[in-house]
Amino acid sequence: MIKLIRMKYTKWYNIMREGLSRNNPILIAVLGICSALAITNRVDNAIAMGIGVTFVIIASSATVSLIRQFIPGRVRMVTYMAIISTFVIAVQMFMEGFLPDIAEELGPYVGLIITNCIVMGRAEAFASKNPVKYTVIDGLANGLGYLFVLVSIAVVREALAFGTILDMRVMPSTWVNWTVMAIAPGGFFILGLYIWIMRSMTKNYETQG
């Protein structure tokens, strides 16, 4: 009995660890970066986006895993698309209803969760082969890994670009805002540097680009 629990614990733990660090969807696999770069100039946007994506990954993976025996192999991609877009529409309507300010700022990027490769990737690589309970954990781990990177990029960018974090002043009043951090180039540079740090720390190098 104890052995059984321990085995279960290790599998859950391993799935969790894979998603959070070893196989972090953004930093190692470099998936789903469109939204990671476009909306991370403010921390609150990043949090909203991260939670939205986490919800969509968990819900769509669980659904895919539930009906995985009934999806014919040839039309599975279209089926995944339909499932994912249903949940994305739910997130979009929720944000418009309860967080109108953030929905306004995120604009079309909420809808673009559909083409976020992480969601599709988890459905195809994990949910189509595993039972629901592991799928939920895997979705949670990947979503949290995504949220974590989004927030850590946003913290740096918001501090440098506006001198604030979550609208609280963190830089001295003499601070000159780096406007470039608020627009696209800042995102590219920060993500490039993060990938560098992450790969150097885990010694997970890419031999040929």
Next chain:
Amino acid sequence: MIQIFFESILDNNIALALILGMCPLIAISTNVKNAVGMGLAVIFVVTITGIINYPIYLLLQRSGTAQLSLLVFIITIAATVQFLEMFLEKFIPALYNAFGIFLPLITVNCAVLGVSLFFVNREYTFLETASFSLGAGIGWFIAIVLLAAVREKMDKHGNVPKGLAGKGIAFIVLGILSLAFVGFAGLAG
């Protein structure tokens, strides 16, 4: 209209300013030849789906189901790509061979869906949508070809730190390119 066209190529470049279509941009930009193939395919598909999705959106709006536009857009895009593939294979095999594997990959390119969502967001008219779609496609083409050209040279002659090699350095290059494109701001009028 012409202003929107140039704006979407230069200071609102879909890849370098709006940051859309990153996955294929990073994955397929290791050599110029593939980048050109992917870029051409994107110009083609973005323009066509933009033009098709506009009347569909109007139709949805009239029937009061605009929330569903997301689902419908995705299906339109997938169907268009599938149809184009069959059409090209049958009638213009030379072009079909040139596009090769890139055509099916486009379904998951967020630039394509992004264009459709942006014209809704910005409330464009039909002609504006058409010129925005074409401009966005050309902008994406320019971005991927430039990036591929730099990366190809860098693979041969560059001395990149180990941890940065591959995707890391691609982002730094993209950052510099995008910084250059910021310089175009206001050029379109």
